[in-house]
Amino acid sequence: MNTVYQISDCHLSDESSYENLRRALEFVNKDTNCKTIFLTGDICCNPKSGDYIRLEAFIRQNIGDQSIYAIAGNHDDSYLMSTELKGSTIFVTDKATVCERQFLFLDSSYKPLDSRHPLGSGRIDNRGMAKLKQQLRTANNPIVVIHHPVIPVGAEWMQVICLENDVDVMSLLRKHSVREVICGHGHDGITVTQQGVTQYMAPSTAYGFDHSINEYNRSEKIGISRIRLSANSIDYQAVYF
Template structure:
């Protein structure tokens, strides 16, 4: 397998058939299948509008109608990681794990769903992250998936709901050899920057984007494209962000 596709912030709504999360997700999945046959799918948090078994299972079955490829999921601030883990044990469901090895690549899945100081923010258990770090291969290429951005970014209101202990995580990240990407969600928009040879990349929401030019309150940009990220694995790792018009 040489491709990882990241979808984020689906906010799947099970009952309201008019909710655009369903149709927009189908646009994304159809686009992915039109481009690629085999890939690993990573859902980087905020999977559902309501974190209950019915919504999670409905989302799983909805995606399974489009692909039989492996699907990994990490939680966002709207998710219930305990329930996700329970479903992964009891049902046919998304894979929930910390680390995946693909050839010379180590893929890390982090949980930032612990509640932050502000509603919507998150924290990471740094001891848990250090335990994962100890399992990484020294010379592997590495990608980390997490829901919350590890530094302040975007609109002023949004900066309050990034990762609360992001400074400590960034310090720990700097000790990792060959960390090629840290890919996150939560922003409902596309941001990219490179720091010390690591690309920090957000994933557009598959549902709707935030207008980050509005600094005082949450505002949706209904005209902005939805999308997903694709990571191409080889001797190195590259990426592309694919967007889809919803107008």
């Protein structure tokens, strides 16, 4: 079985956030079965010029030659991220084959079009939706990777901070028999299956959310996710530090 690690919601800004990422990378580096890492959004908090260049340098100081794929979250600057990581050892792309499985990477960092959705919500823009439709026509049993969950989960306050067009995306995934979605955003390991689609949510390396409390909160429950892949299955496990 091939192993991928998912590192999500790092919210890099201060020393402790970088130290938590370092601990995550140290853990990953000890697993010799791992050749690939996914960074699933909210990587940097209020990013400014140079932050994603610093990110790559920091990661490579703490890890070997694992392949790294990154997507943007609502706290990221998608344009700055793709610009600064272009030609780097961190791939910002819309599809890849990893461990003989096809992955489709979606950018949900766009702001919602309506005013009902609070800050932190996301949207896949028209271009992203058109690209997804095109890719799903030819993809073979793909796994979708996105920052925001497609299936709302967790506490009610979290479910409101959602993907604006989640119903449209879910409809598309069901139409093309997509079975697996990997996401972040919820700062906790939550797995749910709905209408044949199983969604795996990762914990955060920055801080956790206790979804049993029905108001915004932060906890010290941090971690990453280990994903073991085979041709027809996915074994997903949140690992807490």
